[in-house]
Amino acid sequence: MAVEPAKDLAVIIPTLRRPESLERALRSVFAQTKALDRVRAVVVADNDPDGSAAPLIERLRHEAPVPLTYAHAPIPGVATARNVGLAATDAALIAFLDDDEAASPGWLAALLSAQAKTGADVLFGPIRGRVPKGTGWTTAYLERFFGRTGPTETGLTNDIHGCGNSLMVRATALPDDAPFDTAMNETGGEDDRLFTGLQARGGTFGWAADAWVDEFAPADRATLRYALLRAFAYGQSPSQMAADRGDRAGVVKWMLVGAVQSGLWGLASIAVAILRRPNRADVYDRLARGLGKVFWTKGFEPRLYGAAMLKRTV
Incomplete structure (x- = not known):
């Protein structure tokens, strides 16, 4: 059987x-x-x-x-x-x-x-x-x-x-x-x-x-603005996870990484915007993720879900 x-x-x-x-x-x-x-x-x-x-x-x-x-x-x-x-x-x-x-x-x-x-x-x-x-x-x-x-x-x-x-x-x-x-x-x-x-x-x-x-992706999310906000939030994650572990050295490391990325991709963003390069959204994404590693604390977290999402569906 x-x-x-x-x-x-x-x-x-x-x-x-x-x-x-x-x-x-x-x-x-x-x-x-x-x-x-x-x-x-x-x-x-x-x-x-x-x-x-x-x-x-x-x-x-x-x-x-x-x-x-x-x-x-x-x-x-x-x-x-x-x-x-x-x-x-x-x-x-x-x-x-x-x-x-x-x-x-x-x-x-x-x-x-x-x-x-x-x-x-x-x-x-x-x-x-x-x-x-x-x-x-x-x-x-x-x-x-x-x-x-x-x-x-x-x-x-x-x-x-x-x-x-x-x-x-x-x-x-x-x-x-x-x-x-x-x-x-x-x-x-x-x-x-x-x-x-x-x-x-x-x-x-x-x-x-x-x-x-x-x-x-629904229409209200399929925008560059929304994607970059989420990219910023994704960038915050390594710093936040290090903080959750109590790893202060890790937080400092990720903030330094983010500072370097922000500087490099910030300059690149200006260049691709002026030249209107077809890949400029990817460059903006990298800049957003770098900034997220630096600005990872409460007060900088984008409100993308919960009550904020509820308001967008009204």
Whole structure:
């Protein structure tokens, strides 16, 4: 008699007032060609105080090939939404998909295969960035910005990425009831903080080369201004992580690195702006990341999520 596979996996999708893209994300999970027999639940963590995703979940529940769970996270914030999603399931393995992403048909199988091969506590996969028409000369930059690349082969990695398109072993990567720091609700970086702690505990990270998803940047995010604000926030991360570890020498090192980068890329930015070089967005991005390493303390953190994001969707 064949032994049925354990239903040990939950897919968590945080969402905030994006019904069309949320439905696309959900249907991409429903369409997985393998590994659905491992799925205990797909959890939608609705971060809208009004609970606007509930009707969609009710509509899709009857046609979902796996259990579909609605979890309301009424306090706006990306960390809160992730914590509420986790609280709605006791699955041993957690896959995160963002509501503006769509998974390829072999996504879950590729993540699970990579975890079995590497034994990593956290797995990341590649992302193809998609932006709306009309982004002009910034299109190629924005597609790279919203995308994610890595090695062509599956294996362990020292590189840390964001939660979107990831698989985590709950016992090691997500040991607490609320592992995502809600102090990062509006700035983001809750995943960096989580992974820094895991790294300090000796945790391991892996890359699932075939676990592809597409990320469809909405129009309000597919702008140079938004991308550079996020690039600045990404630049803050090394300095902030060193500070979280109590590594003062590391903070000084990253601030010095950032100062050098800011000077070099600042001059380059002036030159490419005058010449209107087609790659100037990439130069501006490097400048923003350098500045972020220098100006990493509270008060300089961009408000990109939580209540700030809620205002943009009104």
